[in-house]
Amino acid sequence: MASRGATTKTPAIQWDEAYPAPVVLVSGPEIFLADRAVQRIRETMFAERSDLELHDLDAASYTAGELYTIASPSLFAEPRLIRVTNVERCSDAFLSDARRYVTEPAEDATLVLRHAGGQRGKALLDLVRGGAGIEVACPEMKKDQDRLAFAQAEMRRLGAQITPGAVRQLVAAYMGDLGELAGACAQLIEVSGKQLNEDHVTRATEGRVETNGFKVADAATAGRPAEALVLLRQAFAGGIDPIPLLAALNMKVRGMARVFGLRGSAGQLAKDLGMAPWQVERAMKETRGWREAELARAIDLAAETEWLLKGGTRDPQYALEKYVLFVARRGREANSPR
Known part of the structure; x- marks a missing residue:
């Protein structure tokens, strides 16, 4: 094995910035993004050398010496991509070999460590993050x-x-x-x-469940209680579970709460809040007619309704109807003055 020299600590990069390196840690629970990152590394290496060798290891069932056997230089010096899964459940043998390997990686080899989360293998992760490799972060979205x-x-x-x-x-x-x-x-x-x-x-x-929820949420936050109620009951009649319908409405109510009372351009507020400008504009429009105390009550009622829908009541449909009407009437009773 040959040393590649000292490396400096590098901040984690995003999946679409992944590139081949002697040691690459792909961390985080988002499986789809992690797969994309590993695929990007493979495609980059294959574009450079079509004789790329691929090797896959399962860290959970790893036995001592496997990594070094695969990483050993071949007769024709083909580049090697070694993909290791389940590092978060790695065997003691893998942890021992990998900690030693990352401090002196093999020439012409790229080791990709896939760690989905948790404390197992922390010493190895700390080595990589401390400068022995690069990290590609794939947090759950x-x-x-x-x-x-x-x-x-x-x-x-x-x-x-x-x-x-x-x-x-x-x-x-x-x-x-x-x-x-x-x-x-x-x-x-x-x-x-x-x-x-x-x-x-x-x-x-x-016909998708979430699409129906989207329509109900739009009608409710636009202040159209009759339409929202009709759409909600149509969704119930179609056999749709209340939970995803609630999720769609909560997404919009949370957005309204974030922009309530703020002043400034949509562009600047979007930057401050981490939202898109059009999201800010729409949420600000939907807060018109709301009072702060009533919007705060809507947030509380959202959590209460979620609890009811998950077993706190025998009539989850009624609980969701009550919440939808509360939002559609902007926190006012049906006979309250506007």
Whole structure:
């Protein structure tokens, strides 16, 4: 084994910045992004050398010496990509070998360590993060703005243009697995072309649970209680579970709470809040007619309704109807003066 010299500590990079290095740590629970990062490294190496050797190791079932056997230089000095999974569940033998290896990696070899999270293997991770390699961070995408940014980036990557309202609608329709959202972006382009708007997304997502929730939420936050109630009951009649319907409404109510009472341009507020300008504009429009105390109550009621829907009541549909009407009436009773 030959030393590659001292390295300096490097901040974690994003999945779409991943590049081959003697040691690469791909960390975080987001499986789809981690797979993309590893694929990017492989494609980069293969483009440089078509004789690239691929090797896969499972750190959980690893036995002593395997890593060094694979990393040993071959007769023809082909480059090697060694992909290691389940580092968060690694055996003691792997931890011992890998800690020694990363301090003096093999020539012409790239070692990719996939660690999904947790404390197992922390000493190894600290070595890599301390300068023995680079880290590609793949955190779980839970925030609405993160998923919106991902969908927009995916559209750009595929050479498509999509209106702000359409991308928001698309994300609302695919609120689960990130891979499903990426697949939906590709499929939408294949079916509807590269200039996309709300109508294209509506036709492509019609019938999805989240799409129905999106319609209910739009009607409620726009202050149209009768329409919101009709759409909600139609969703119930179609057998849709209340939980995803609640999630769609909560996404909008949280956005309203974030912008309530703020002043300034949508562009500047978007930068401060980590939102898109169109999100800020829409949320500010939806807060009109609300009072601060009532919006705060809506946030509390959201948590209360979630508890009711998850077993706190025998009638979850009624609980959700009550919350939807509260939002649609902007926190006022049906007979209250406007």
